[in-house]
Amino acid sequence: GQQLNQSPQSMFIQEGEDVSMNCTSSNIFNTWLWYKQDPGEGPVLLIALYKAGELTSNGRLTAQFGITRKDSFLNISASIPSDVGIYFCAGQGSNDYKLSFGAGTTVTVRA
């Protein structure tokens, strides 16, 4: 699979703050997915993006498919304690339908 660069690796945020994370690739992707993983659980799909420039929201989460098709961003607004977890991006290229995953961003919220 193709390696995705996800940043930051980890973040400590204050409750109520907005937070952003992103994924970049050296190759063009046709699909970007964002997952959240709680401790001891499997990743849960948050948002799926299928078109360059697409901006999609799911509650306090907003994700964007970059215009270059080589990056994607996830924003969490007004963070709350249950936002704690690991967030993964995943991308799908045009020639290989298998997903490539970023290494994850660990989010810890200070109450």
Added chain:
Amino acid sequence: DAGITQSPRHKVTETGTPVTLRCHQTENHRYMYWYRQDPGHGLRLIHYSYGVKDTDKGEVSDGYSVSRSKTEDFLLTLESATSSQTSVYFCAISEIGGPQETQYFGPGTRLLVL
């Protein structure tokens, strides 16, 4: 929640023993995947299946084999477990297996090889 179960959820085994992990789905999805998750590596594909008896290798397939005799079940076998195979294993399913792919994950199996 996608209807995916994995068994066992936790297992401790010894080096050199065979181990089989099971993934069971109730969604009748055609595509099934096995991943391993290790710190700093995210999720890496071991093997996948695109139909009954149709399987292929992923990027970290050495030391693993799979079988799919029924749509709902996908088995991952560690033929002779090694300590490097200590990991958390996730099964995923998808309906599409192509463009606009969306995968749904099971709860994981935590494997410790002593």
